[in-house]
Amino acid sequence: MSKQERMLPxxxxxxxxxxxxxxxxxxxxxxxxxxxxFKVLGDPVRLRVLSLIAARGGGEVCVCExxxxxxxxxxxxxxxxxxxxxxxxxxxxxxxTWVYYWIVPAKLAGLxxxxxxxxxxxxxxx
Amino acid sequence: MSKQERMLPxxxxxxxxxxxxxxxxxxxxxxxxxxxxFKVLGDPVRLRVLSLIAARGGGEVCVCExxxxxxxxxxxxxxxxxxxxxxxxxxxxxxxTWVYYWIVPAKLAGLxxxxxxxxxxxxxxx
Numbered sequence: 561m562s563k564q565e566r567m568l569p570x571x572x573x574x575x576x577x578x579x580x581x582x583x584x585x586x587x588x589x590x591x592x593x594x595x596x597x598f599k600v601l602g603d604p605v606r607l608r609v610l611s612l613i614a615a616r617g618g619g620e621v622c623v624c625e626x627x628x629x630x631x632x633x634x635x636x637x638x639x640x641x642x643x644x645x646x647x648x649x650x651x652x653x654x655x656x657t658w659v660y661y662w663i664v665p666a667k668l669a670g671l672x673x674x675x676x677x678x679x680x681x682x683x684x685x686x
Numbered sequence: 687m688s689k690q691e692r693m694l695p696x697x698x699x700x701x702x703x704x705x706x707x708x709x710x711x712x713x714x715x716x717x718x719x720x721x722x723x724f725k726v727l728g729d730p731v732r733l734r735v736l737s738l739i740a741a742r743g744g745g746e747v748c749v750c751e752x753x754x755x756x757x758x759x760x761x762x763x764x765x766x767x768x769x770x771x772x773x774x775x776x777x778x779x780x781x782x783t784w785v786y787y788w789i790v791p792a793k794l795a796g797l798x799x800x801x802x803x804x805x806x807x808x809x810x811x812x
């Protein structure tokens with residue numbers, strides 16, 4: 561196998577988007593999808609909003625509660641929540657006056673698995 | 687305990703930077719440090735460079751090999767490697783003509799642990 565093939569394999573589709581990073585190098589397509597999610601995580605406010613939702617243990621959090629927890633305007637919070645939702649990290653539902661948010665565990669698990677170095681093999685392509 | 691205290695606890699210092707996100711909400715300080723690392727991961731080329739290094743299974747990769755694997759200039763690859771190094775995701779050493787890179791497993795493990803939803807408690811602050 562050529563060096564190029566070994567380094568940049570096309571990752572087969574799986575139910576989740578992410579193979580552990582350490583098991584094989586990343587395809588351009590896989591990298592683009594992962595980078596999009598990490599970019600959304602690369603903002604302190606969005607991380608805190610996500611963390612607040614995640615700390616509810618899989619339960620829902622009202623947007624009213626999120627807005628109350630930060631010294632930011634409603635539109636700013638809504639912008640960050642939209643970014644998180646478009647990246648697939650959270651989902652939401654409107655019920656009456658308020659929108660309720662919850663984390664998407666499968667998406668977070670995929671990102672976590674990608675970064676997990678514990679599966680480092682003794683030697684890969686070395 | 688007030689709602690504010692419950693949502694934004696100061697995370698005690700640990701050997702790693704990251705508590706699992708789901709166990710408690712994130713402090714502003716913790717969020718800033720994590721966001722910096724995720725922002726660096728939020729670029730497809732940097733993710734592929736990191737993945738290439740990680741796929742070596744904890745071993746070293748020569749910068750010459752990294753440059754060869756991408757259709758990018760040396761300075762561009764160097765820029766991305768510097769970003770990865772400044773975020774603590776990789777480390778390097780110059781030996782002779784070339785610089786050799788390897789991943790920092792502890793940093794990756796911290797980020798992975800932060801995103802791991804498997805520790806979701808039945809109910810937190812609900």
